[in-house]
Amino acid sequence: MSKKKAPKDTAASLRGVADVNEARTWLKARGIEELECVVPDQAGVARGKIMPVSKFFNAPAMNLPSSIFHQTISGEYPDDDVPGAGDPADADLVLVPDFSTLAVVPWASDPTAQLIHDCFSRRGEPVEVAPRQLLRRVIDLYAKKGWNAVVAPEIEFYLVKPNTDPDYPLEPPIGRSGRPETGRVSYSISAVNEFDDLFEDIYDFSEAQGLAIDTLIHEEGAAQMEINLRHGDPLALADQVFMFKRTIREAALAHNIYATFMAKPIANEPGSAMHIHQSVWDEKGRNIFSGEDGEPTEAFFHFIAGQQKYLPKVMCILAPYVNSYRRLTKAATAPINVAWGYDNRTTGIRVPPAGSAARRVENRIPSSDANPYLALAASLACGYLGLIEAEKPTAPVEGSAHGLDYALPRGLLEAVSAFEECDELGALLGPTFTSTYAALKRGEYETFMRVISPWEREYLLLNV
Template identity: 55%
Template sequence: MADWTEHLPDAAKAYLENRRLDEVECIISDLPGIARGKAVPASKFARQDYFHLPDSIFYQTITGDWGDAAGEEGFIERDMILRPDYSTATAAPWTGDWTLQVIHDAYDRDGDPIPFSPRNVLKHVVSLYHAQGWKPVVAPEMEFYLVARNLDPAKEIEPMMGRSGRPAAARQAYSMTAVDEFGPVIDDIYDFAEAQGFEIDGITQEGGAGQLEINLRHGSPVKLADEVFYFKRLIREAALRHNCFATFMAKPIEDEPGSAMHIHHSIVDLKTGENIFTGPAGGETEAFYHFIAGLQNHMPSGLAVMAPYVNSYRRYVKDHAAPINLEWGRDNRTTGIRVPLSGPSARRIENRLAGMDCNPYLGIAVSLACGFLGLMEEKRPRKQFRGDAYEGDGDIPQVMGDALDMFEEAKDLHDVLGPEFARVYSIVKRAEYNEFLQVISPWEREHLLLNV
């Protein structure tokens, strides 16, 4: 035990101080972002260097069905070798005993990374930046809803009951009173985050009824994706303690704004430590414009990853706090690509397209991949948009089927993300989409049953 616990982060060590560790949850993200793995006694974890899971966990749809993505050998469920990344060890403070979670990386029997494991996909994209002498830096924003418990899928989702005994109200963006309504849930979110060693940059009330936003400090893409992966579970657990659900659906409530995972990007030169988006005199560089052009030119093809479900496309509605196109502008929240106010050293580019329902590893990987292609292609973006971009035309896919068609044809993007990942992802999401198309919705029954 002493050997492996020496490698733990300080927060995990503090959590276990004067306590006996009972259990370790060995976890890995599947394609939707669900934590898969095994819970093992701490004494057993101390004796193991790795454990096995079948590669079929990456062929599952969100419903638990399977995409036919196993390859030439067929569906034999070959075992992967999962090795712990001790730097990710963190508390599971909602459990009844003393438990740690540890994220693992997936390898094949030859020791090569499994190319369709989401964390490996992101690591691969980051390595392409490093090979050019760059270090990508990201800062994600997480939007989500706290809603009333919903045990019947046929029933519409409703806002949670606030501390006042009234349902959460909409149109209260940035209201501190609205935040206070969820005080007990937020208190637990803060407590869990502190126990896990996560630094929250701020919590605000968003425009939807019961919609909150958590901002994270900027840093390494893999580390921040790990935190978002952990945060989704943390927030759900905090909500359950107070008789409500936390949902990361892109559009859970009709006529309310959707939930995004805005991603802020900057790039640091590994030799100088300087932001490559800023020149010696403090102005914007060619790299800054090339990155924007990469987002404009390639994000439509990557949208099937950043907006991975049929519900995701219900978020892209005019005047509902979500972009409908890929215009870019300075300090303009109606554009899909925003340049926030900042000093020269903190100059960054915000991708506002990604939904909160995306897998954080894959959403960040695709956003970085689009920017990387822009840097390699050295193209200029469209002219900066001035005014209300909602008045313009949409230039992104409107339904999941169209987005998948574009993704499947995007060979340049496949080369950055990994062709084997692109193959598996496309098959799994196509199976999921086809499954959805077999479902008859309440709208169809209401309007078509007797009228057509």
């Protein structure tokens, strides 16, 4: 589609309305003709329907088949006899719009808006396997204790040349200088400037959708970038990551570039992460990680202990694909452990330097290919269990943690087994989600095993 920038709105009206009546006014004021009714699936991919605005308001309840939450990334389904494989009848789900997510689609050729929906059964029950509902489930656990979780994600991604043949490795794109990057240029302003036109579009598209970028930096890899988001409510931030990924891909395509959130897209380059900053606040708006004297509280250490104990059990969510584990090796800069430290980027759990009001815990383990709804739900669930169980963490690590042993699963199947065997997380996230998600990941692994890699042809073809 050709690019068409949205008209400038006032800050208060950029995104979201309260109800269907405000939605009618909002859409009419912008001359919106089409509406994308979107549901994030297990991979964080946008599913749904596109329809004229008039049909959206006049049609009966919107439906999608339940199978949208039981499909692997390759479009297949687990075997019917596998627990969690899905509804054999593939019954309809009822889609309910969340009008707070209403936003324009600034790259569309015709005036178009998007609206994220939640899924319910015909009896009005939330669909447990829907990622957005799972995150709500975890947020509600905090709320019942009088807590509000606050998060700030950081998303890394690569820009690469268009690649239509999966047998060929990915390469950095050509910037305005006419040359691709060849060396490490972390935090380089000039390297970001190579793609000024692209990033201007990303900022324009984000502004039109009411998405708040905090900072944009060049990361360690060739044409690897990172966008940091402002802290806030977990569901709202998951929505933003979901929309940002789509925005960045669309903006890149308009410049004949691919944007990829693969965890390890290029063999000799660093992997891409989705770091999650987390804190917990009470009903009076106080950070429970800090006491009145400004010192860290027991709750702060309990939260870290929960991360240490349970993050290895949710790795199949935080690192959801076979490729994800290529990032988590001793040869890379990504963490392979659940050690923690103050301002220590070699640990899986980092406490950034900040004042007492901003004291937080950064989970550096998730990869950028993770579904933001599931990753936030899983990470916060680990911290919640730590708060409930009131255990103590290990001593903080000073200096490099790269020499420590592996404390995370080395592969997808190992991670899935650890997830299924954790009763505490199973009870918290629900047995339906647990069995469904495990079945999907095993199905994806079986699909991967059908593929013969270049390594196998290189070293086995004539040597064994």
